[in-house]
Amino acid sequence: MMSMDQLPSGNKVPPWVVKAIIMFWVGWVTVYIGTGMVRALRSLLLLLLVSLFISFAIEPAVNRLEGWGIRRGPGTGIVFIAIIVIMAGFSAAIGTALAAQINGFVNQVPTYLDDIDAWFFRNFNTHIDLNRIRDEFVKGGGVQGYVGAFATNIVGLGTFIIRFLFQAFTIMLFVFYLVAEGPKLRRTVCSFLEPERQETVLSIWDLAIEKTGGYIYSRSILAVLSAIAHGIVFSIIGVPFPLPLALWVGAISQFIPVIGTYFAGALPILIAVIDKPSEGLWVLVMIVVYQQVENYIFAPRITARTMEIHVAVAFASVLIGSALLGVVGALLALPFTATAQGFISGYRSHHAIEEVTLAESARRRGRRSRNKKKAEGEEEKQEEREQ
Helix, strand or coil, rough: CCCHHHHCCCCCCCHHHHHHHHHHHHHHHHHHHHHHHHHHHHHHHHHHHHHHHHHHHHHHHHEEEEEECCCHHHHHHHHHHHHHHHHHHHHHHHHHHHHHHHCCCCCCHHHHHHHHHHHHHHHHHCCCCCCHHHHHHCCCCHHHHHHHHHHHCHHHHHHHHHHHHHHHHHHHHHHHHHHHHHHHHHHHHCCCCCCHHHHHHHHHHHHHHHHHHHHHHHHHHHHHHHHHHHHHHHHHHHCCCHHHHHHHHHHHHCCCCCCHHHHHHHHHHHHHHHHHHHHHHHHHHHHHHHHHHHHHHHHHHHHHHCCCHHHHHHHHHHHHHHHHHHHHHHHHHHHHHHHHHHHHHHHHCCCCCHHHHHHHHHHHHHHHHHHHHHHHHHCCCHHHCCC
16 A cells, blocks of 8 residues: 555646646647648648659559660650640540530521421421520520620639649649659658668559559550440441540540449430430440440450459449549549559468368258257247147
8 A cells, every 4th residue: 555655745746647738738739730731731732642643653654665765754754745645636536526516506406496396286286486495596695695604704714724734734743753753762762761661662662553554554455445346336326526436435434433434425425316316325225235345354354464453342442532532532542442452462361262161161051050940840849739
C-alpha cells in the first residue's frame, strides 16, 4: 500500500496529466492545421494525383523509346506530341460530326413538324397547330434564342477555358518532370529510406507503372477493336459519319468505367434516329451484341496478361473512387485497384486447394444433414405415438 508521503500533493498536478494535456492540444492543433491545409490544397493535390497516374501510364512508352536510344526528355516530348495529336484529331472528328448533324436536324425540324401534322390528320382526321413551333425554328427564334443566351455567358466560358488550360499546363509540367526525371526522382526518394524499405518502395512503384501501363494498353486495344467493328457495321447500316462515331464508341466505352458503354452508345443511336428511326434500332442491336462479344471473348484474352479485376471489385472501386474524388476518382479507381491487388497477391502466401478434401467435406456435411433430418422425423413419430 502506498504511504502518505508517496502520494502527490493536493496542490500539485501529476506530471503525466500535464504531459497528456499538452499532447492532446498539440495533436488537436496539428490535425486542425493539417485538415485546413488539405482543404486549401485540394485542387493542387488532385492535379498531382492525376499527373502521377498519367506519368505511370506513359512511362512504359518512354522506357521503350529510351531502349531505342532516345533520351528520356525528348522521348517524353515525343509521347506528349503523339497524345496531343490523337486527342485533337479525335475532338475534331467528333465535333464536326456532331455540329453537322445538329445543323441538319435544325434545318429538318419544319419538315418533321409537317410530317407529324400529316400523320395526325391521316389517323385522327384532325390538324395540330404547330405553326408557332415551326415559326420559331424557321425564323430562328428558338435555336438562336438559346445561342443568344449562351453568348451572354461568354465571359464565364472564357474564364473556364483559361482555368482549364492552366490546369492542363500544370499537369503536363508535373507529368514531364515525373517521367523525364523518373529514375532520378526514385533515387532521391529512396535515399531517405533504409535499404529494406527502399526495395519495398521500388517494387510498389514499378508495380504501379506496370499495372497502369497495362490498363492503358489493354483499354487501347479494346478501343481499336471496338472502333473497327462499329465502323464497319455503321457503314453497312448507313449511319452518318460512321468513322467519327465508331471512334467515339471505341474510346468512351473503354476509358469511362461502368457507364462508358451506355454513354458511348447514346450518341450514335441519337444521330441514327434523327437520320432514320430504323437505323437507330440496328445501331442499338449492334452495340448490345458487340458488348457481349467483347465481355466473353475479347476482354478476357486481352486483360489476362495486363490487368484482370473481378467485376464486383471493379464496380465497387469505381463507386468508392467517384465518391471520394468524383470523375477523377472513377478514372483512377481501376489502375489503383489493380496495383493494390498485384501488391497484395505478391506479398501474401498462397496454398493449394485439396479437391479431395473439399469433396469429402461436402459429403460429410450431406451425411450430417440427412442424419439430422432422420432424427427429427423419428422424434416427431415418437411424439405422435405418445399422444
